[in-house]
Amino acid sequence: MNNIQTVILAGGLGTRLGPAWAAIPKSLVPIGGKPLLEHQLLLLKRYGLQDVILLTGHLSEKIEQFCGDGSRWGMRITCVCDSQPLGTAGAVRAISEQLSGDFVVLYGDVMLNMNLQRLLAFHKERMSDCTLVLHPNNHPFDSDLVAINAESRITGFFPKPHHSSMCYRNLVNAAVYVLSPRILPYITKDTMVDFGKDVFPRLPDTLRLYGYTTREYLKDIGTPERREEVEQDYRSGRIERANFDYKRPAVFLDRDGVINEEVGLLHRPEQFALLPHAAAGVRKINASDYLAVVISNQSVIARNLCTIAELERIHNTMETLLGQERAKLDGIYYCPHHPDAGYPEENPQYKINCTCRKPKTGLVERAARDLNIALEDSFFVGDAETDILCGHAAGLTTIGLRCGRGCKDSAVEPDYFFDDLYEAACFITEDPYHDVYHYLETAFSQSGKRPFIIAIGGNSRSGKSVLARYLAKKLRRQGEKVLSVALDNWLLPKQRRNPSQDVLARFQIQHIETDLQRLFRGEDIYLRKYDQFLREGTDTVVHYRLGDATIVIIDGVVALAAASLRSMADLKIFCSIDSTLLAKRVTRFYLWKGLDQYAIEELLKERQRSEYDIIKENDQYADIIVNALDYSV
Numbered sequence: 001m002n003n004i005q006t007v008i009l010a011g012g013l014g015t016r017l018g019p020a021w022a023a024i025p026k027s028l029v030p031i032g033g034k035p036l037l038e039h040q041l042l043l044l045k046r047y048g049l050q051d052v053i054l055l056t057g058h059l060s061e062k063i064e065q066f067c068g069d070g071s072r073w074g075m076r077i078t079c080v081c082d083s084q085p086l087g088t089a090g091a092v093r094a095i096s097e098q099l100s101g102d103f104v105v106l107y108g109d110v111m112l113n114m115n116l117q118r119l120l121a122f123h124k125e126r127m128s129d130c131t132l133v134l135h136p137n138n139h140p141f142d143s144d145l146v147a148i149n150a151e152s153r154i155t156g157f158f159p160k161p162h163h164s165s166m167c168y169r170n171l172v173n174a175a176v177y178v179l180s181p182r183i184l185p186y187i188t189k190d191t192m193v194d195f196g197k198d199v200f201p202r203l204p205d206t207l208r209l210y211g212y213t214t215r216e217y218l219k220d221i222g223t224p225e226r227r228e229e230v231e232q233d234y235r236s237g238r239i240e241r242a243n244f245d246y247k248r249p250a251v252f253l254d255r256d257g258v259i260n261e262e263v264g265l266l267h268r269p270e271q272f273a274l275l276p277h278a279a280a281g282v283r284k285i286n287a288s289d290y291l292a293v294v295i296s297n298q299s300v301i302a303r304n305l306c307t308i309a310e311l312e313r314i315h316n317t318m319e320t321l322l323g324q325e326r327a328k329l330d331g332i333y334y335c336p337h338h339p340d341a342g343y344p345e346e347n348p349q350y351k352i353n354c355t356c357r358k359p360k361t362g363l364v365e366r367a368a369r370d371l372n373i374a375l376e377d378s379f380f381v382g383d384a385e386t387d388i389l390c391g392h393a394a395g396l397t398t399i400g401l402r403c404g405r406g407c408k409d410s411a412v413e414p415d416y417f418f419d420d421l422y423e424a425a426c427f428i429t430e431d432p433y434h435d436v437y438h439y440l441e442t443a444f445s446q447s448g449k450r451p452f453i454i455a456i457g458g459n460s461r462s463g464k465s466v467l468a469r470y471l472a473k474k475l476r477r478q479g480e481k482v483l484s485v486a487l488d489n490w491l492l493p494k495q496r497r498n499p500s501q502d503v504l505a506r507f508q509i510q511h512i513e514t515d516l517q518r519l520f521r522g523e524d525i526y527l528r529k530y531d532q533f534l535r536e537g538t539d540t541v542v543h544y545r546l547g548d549a550t551i552v553i554i555d556g557v558v559a560l561a562a563a564s565l566r567s568m569a570d571l572k573i574f575c576s577i578d579s580t581l582l583a584k585r586v587t588r589f590y591l592w593k594g595l596d597q598y599a600i601e602e603l604l605k606e607r608q609r610s611e612y613d614i615i616k617e618n619d620q621y622a623d624i625i626v627n628a629l630d631y632s633v
């Protein structure tokens with residue numbers, strides 16, 4: 001394998017990069033202080049590819065001067081200067097006598113970091129004549145697209161420009177090829193021919209063409225903006241971290257109700273409409289180290305509402321619409337099955353009890369293998385119970401959304417709740433409570449008191465429970481025993497409240513005090529779990545016991561509102577929210593609960609007097625004040 005040659009097409013000029021780089025070949029444009037070409041050479045060497053032919057054009061002497069014979073990298077480099085422009089394929093055809101066996105082709109203006117041995121193994125296993133590296137990018141609308149089938153065999157080439165009505169899979173030719181000499185006779189001699197436009201689309205069916213899809217880093221530096229992006233990515237370590245050798249975290253996304261409007265058994269492309277914040281959410285994920293992977297139950301196949309080909313057209317619509325907004329998905333995994341057989345109209349082949357239908361974890365596991373995902377650092381974002389159960393079962397952090405089906409069918413609670421995918425994506429990628437955790441960690445280790453008691457108070461919708469869960473999760477990962485106490489469980493049921501009561505009465509503050517004192521004395525506390533959707537106690541019993549907890553986190557509106565509660569706490573956190581944001585949040589929250597606009601306005605007025613104005617004064621008692629997250633697109 002290791003005698004495989006690599007041809008680097010290094011003839012391009014850096015003219016489009018602006019005056020700063022006009023006088024040097026694009027290959028020598030520096031990234032992180034090192035010419036792009038050197039990054040490529042070092043990557044080749046890392047995977048044992050030491051034999052390189054450099055095809056140069058204008059300013060070839062500069063490249064030759066830089067590389068020499070390659071001995072300074074322990075490589076063998078031959079420079080071939082071609083003064084006559086022959087296009088990418090024409091230039092390779094011109095040196096065909098120097099090629100022995102299969103060879104790799106790289107473009108001199110592409111920054112890449114990928115496991116090349118894995119690519120070569122793919123090429124060899126399939127006895128491929130021509131393997132193209134393909135990936136989703138954030139501008140598929142003006143990229144050269146390729147279609148493949150389930151076996152990764154290439155089924156079509158779609159060079160840019162694309163007709164505006166075309167829907168396509170976001171799979172872009174990344175300009176890295178592994179080729180067999182068998183394709184050389186199909187390149188016309190001594191004329192200007194390009195691989196993407198003139199050669200690949202015209203190769204006969206007798207040759208075996210494959211697409212190798214990857215989530216690794218490949219980006220050309222053709223414009224000043226793109227060069228700058230690559231520079232930033234290099235400096236942040238993102239390029240190296242994207243190599244398949246490293247696991248990456250992912251955000252797994254349900255499809256219907258998370259990315260697109262929930263219509264119930266969607267089975268035609270024209271029914272597909274993006275939710276307002278979906279593309280911004282996916283874009284946010286794309287800008288981070290997380291992968292964006294769709295995990296979807298599509299029983300429309302088993303129900304015979306559409307075929308696999310039609311479902312793929314729906315997914316092409318999704319990728320096209322996201323792509324137009326510069327958002328991309330790193331994978332789409334779906335289950336076509338359904339377990340309940342016996343209906344006359346069904347497709348019996350798919351009516352099976354499979355291992356991939358959510359809440360089963362088969363799809364997540366398949367994605368984790370294909371994309372080398374670190375599940376322990378990953379999230380599942382969904383709008384239904386099956387999503388939350390699947391996420392739990394796969395060991396992911398779960399996020400329920402209040403859009404789509406809004407998790408209203410769910411008996412299990414997600415780790416976090418957010419309004420839409422954009423909010424969830426901001427929370428995941430920005431890690432906004434990181435500093436609060438560090439403050440807590442220091443206070444905890446300096447105090448030595450066990451259990452260490454944290455009280456988190458503040459107005460409703462200010463982010464208390466998200467913060468409380470975040471801190472508990474991180475502390476548990478550090479091996480701490482955390483008891484989380486939600487003061488909502490002491491709330492009077494809706495029917496037992498009266499308008500003259502203030503927030504302290506509504507929370508039965510005296511009960512909280514005595515119950516917490518009993519808890520800290522070692523007694524067991526039993527309560528009826530409060531359902532925030534029905535606003536009443538449920539039949540589920542909540543049981544609190546101190547046990548050997550090293551940390552207790554108490555969160556609730558009134559956590560800092562009474563002196564007796566404050567005196568129990570070793571660390572007091574206040575979550576602050578301004579009245580405009582509060583009104584916006586309360587409105588969205590109660591719309592989700594099904595209240596109408598009028599009822600919400602009444603509730604807001606009442607809460608202003610009986611709760612908001614009282615609680616907002618509690619910030620004076622806090623050790624830290626945490627501002628509510630405001631993620632607006």
Ligand SMILES: [Zn+2]
Nearest residue numbers: 335354356357
């Ligand atoms: Zn299945």
